[in-house]
Amino acid sequence: MKQQQIQHVFEHLHNHAEVSWKEIETTNYLVELFEASGFSPQRFKNCPGFYVEIGSGHPVVGLRADMDALWQEVDGEMKANHSCGHDAHMTIVTGVMHELKDRVLPHTGTVRAIFQPAEELGNGSLSVVAEGVADDLDYLYGVHLRPHDEISFPQCAPGIQHGACVFAKGWIKGHDAHGARPHQGVNAIEVLFAIQQHINTIHVDPHIAATIKFTNIQAGTDNLNIIPGNATFGLDIRAQTNEAMAKIQHDTQKIIATMRQLYACDIEFTFLDDVPAAEVDADASALLATSIQHVLQQEALPVIVTPGADDFHFYTIERPQIKATMLALGADVAPGLHHPNMTFNPQAIENGIAILTDVVCRTLAYK
Structure with a gap:
């Protein structure tokens, strides 16, 4: 996808935020976008969200994007608001899949993007696991924008040790x-x-x-x-x-x-x-650290420790065979995550796409 298209996707998702378990129009928009690009997205049967994949065979490498927004007061108005960066996460994973579309060949492995509802309630991932789309995953990568007081743009870390x-x-x-x-x-x-x-x-x-x-x-x-x-x-x-x-x-x-x-x-x-607290996989984080260094031309930071929580870690609790880690994406988030007027450096989206594209290719070749 061109930079202008990526920006358009982000702006649409940002301006059409939906709260947990109500991500209906978000799902519709992204499904239609993927279909228009020649993908075959599959909607979840029992909850909002969908998955889309390319390639075939093992390893099966997953990418997870959380879809929901928070309900909070913004400048005197109660509204759904992407103050946790999920609009950016969806944009990044969408961009990665479009980058990989013509690069992942049949029988070299499978790449599956999972667009998950209800992360903010702490249990959306369990509904996705119940859909069966994590059963055969070998690796799973997530991404989360980080606040400026944790890491600065463009620095990144190959894991987030959530509590x-x-x-x-x-x-x-x-x-x-x-x-x-x-x-x-x-x-x-x-x-x-x-x-x-x-x-x-x-x-x-x-x-x-x-x-x-x-x-x-x-x-x-x-x-x-x-x-x-x-x-x-x-x-x-x-x-x-x-x-x-x-x-x-x-x-x-x-x-x-x-x-x-x-x-x-x-x-x-x-x-x-x-x-649950994070269980960062050593192999997955090592691959991600190499990709961070390759893309940014600077060393990855150590795995960061944060008191925040994320239901991403239910995937490895429920399916222990998955090697998982989450990209800590330096984005200069300010004043902070969940602040109603949260802002971040939009160039972080480009970095996220490049790093996750690289690590998926690296993981497919790693086997």
Whole structure:
């Protein structure tokens, strides 16, 4: 694709953002674009998105592009907004497939581009895995724009060591009591404070970054003489390794069980949107590092460590044979990812296309 065509694709995707599980028009636009170029894209049966491939045989090399946008306020207006760079990711993978169209010969291997819904909810990749398109993958490459305070344009790294992330939701269920008769009920706010105090005692290896914190609390009314017996709360839990995350979840469940007994109250508790930490494959990242150096004529940075999370890593959890890594694409993202007015250096798109095109060819020859 020519640079002008790539820019047009990006502008269309940027201006027609859609939120998780509603990427219908995004799918339609890209499917029609690929069909017009002579590809045969295949829509997913049970969710938005599609895949498109060229070549045949092994190795099967996958490219993943996330499609969804965030719902946030932008200059006073609530709207779908690509403040995480998924519009760029889709453009890059589209460009790579067009670059490779006449370069991947039959029986030298298969290249499969996967356009995935709902990354922002942390579970879109699981729906794609259920479609069967990851079953025979040998390698999988992803891409993500990086903020300027992490790496600067045009620097790139051959992997992103995302942390694990899980949300939790809890409900304290009881009965209100009169402010003058606290002995007749359980104060849900006191239970919340107790939970907060105890989660602060959860410790993992201090060399491993990990946090657990309240992000939502709702209790009480405007009537200040009523002791609330009911409350809801939410937690955001993050850890740099899956082992540390497992310990935090286990300890949190023990605390909730203890609070039930201590306060003799009903507490429902569940984990939501569990996203695993990255397992960066050494072979895939080495190939990607070579491609970064070849394209940019400068050494690749080491694999970067970030507390953010990405459901890209479910592919290797669900299909352990896949050798996967994600291109950390220096793009001078500012003020930061998920900021409603996020901007980035558009030349990063060209770098992303060139690097991923190179690594796919390199991987097909590597076998």
